[in-house]
Amino acid sequence: MSAENTASARRHSPFGRQQETGPRATVRQLLPYLFEKRGLLAVVIVLSVLGAGASLAQPLLVSQVITQVQDGALLGPLVWLLVALVVVAGLLTAFQHYLLQRMGEGVVLSSRRRLVARMLRLPIAEFDARRTGDLVSRVGADTTMLRAVLTQGLVEAVGGTLTFVGALVGMAVLDPVLLGLTLLVVFTAIGLVLGLSGRIRRASAEAQAKVGDLAAAVERAVSAIRTVRAANATEREAQGIDRDAVGAYRAGLKVARVSALIMPVASIAMQVAFLTVIGVGGFRVASGAIEIASLVAFILFLFMMIMPLGQAIGAVSAVNQALGALGRIQEIIDIPGEQEGDADLAARAADPIDTDDAVRFDDVRFAYPEAVVAAVTDGDEPMADAADREVLRGVSFGAVKGQRTALVGPSGAGKSTILALIERFYDPTGGSVRLDGVDLRSLDRERLRSLIGYVEQDAPVLAGTLRENLLLGSPDASDADCVRVLHEVNLGSVLERDAAGLDAAVGEDGVMLSGGERQRLAIARALLAAPPILLLDESTSSLDGRNEQAMREALDAVAEHRTLIVIAHRLSTVVDSDRIVVLEQGRVVGVGTHSELVQSTPLYRDLAKHQLLV
Structure with missing residues (x-):
């Protein structure tokens, strides 16, 4: 399977609806996100303690107010103190809520930064094996789930715990008998919550995965909307989405059903505890075991204890949902970045050799990873072993410095895969690829790619302006340089038809440009960087004869003192190359000039005949 076939299949395949929801995260993995905002966290905890103290003092004051009413004493100071405590508790709650929201947004921001930083550094194989929409969903929907941990979860539970414990102490002092009955109800509720919490985490992870499937389906249809419309496939795509x-x-309903089993627990526990306290407490007041003021205070403490219980139940639900989303986030973050796998390969790379070749392939073998093959085939085909999946089978050739080397052959021969190995999007599974005699696996990828200009077969144009596209690989280039390379690839007319010039918008995926203009813009971007090696994959396939000739002249001009490796199906564009490498089924079947290959290589001769070149 060649890279061009891989890319094509990925554009048109739903990539095997992955049912796995990914590894589940643990609370330990969640804590670093919380501790990133240590300062705010400390302030929130202090506010929680103060708020808990203000709330716990209220039942005691109410008890004293009732006692003084019974004794006929003045109420002024106590009433004003009670009002002050209520106001202070409300203000503390409001400020704490704001800080929690701020912390939540901070956690979402940091998690998105961390996820995006890792995602953009993943090995290319991960992008080939995963769906774009699902990755986007992890950055958007999954990271948002972490906010609930702060706004509805762990931090609020800190103040709730203090209130819960304080209420228990107050209730124990007022009436241990009523406290015992209350705790029986509370512990029953807690047992039910703990039994259901695992189901919420699993259901939430499944729901987030389904949201990822939806995002991937929408991205697939929207990115190819013109093809979908032209094929009259709008209704079928809509049905698939x-x-x-x-x-x-349905996955969301599953979460709702499990949550529905948990949320009423607090309400039922509160009602049962309240009815028990009223009934038994009223009997104890009538019997003289406790005073009415103590019963009122006990009931107030009961409400203060039940409220944190509801918060704790909500926290369990929120945390388990967040852990389901965090598992999907951590799945990406835990994947080693592209550079992290270099150390061992560099240690096994062969010693440098003296050579006139800018790029050298020595007995190179390569098979795409199983995950990539499974994604492309939609998981429907039995997985072949590595030997049967090989795209390159012992490829050896050299691209001489300062010369033009062309790769030709039928589709699926492995031409684009060769360029992918030179760029180190993948490393060979056997043999070696060398740059100036040095094994690529011993070179830093960023340094390697700074020496290479690469124009893909379907070179993308980024949404934005002409200038932004040109400066992608050469951020310090001047406007004059940008204008120069545009004229070199015969794109001067694009500058002239829009008064904005270099600031002219190209639209999403370059929709404002024709196919040939998009291809020439990609080539201009590579020429602007002026690297010593240029890799061109079908760089003139979308050009008409006039623009193809202009492009060849531009490439001839920049090719001086540079090494070009060009893939072409149209042999007319490469017949004057210094060296032509003919590939078939992952093997080199001929190397030479056009005239030599016509005489020596049957496959090349057939290709030339079909294109009327012999």
């Missing part, structure tokens, strides 16, 4: 939406809906 609808199925994913229904899947997300």
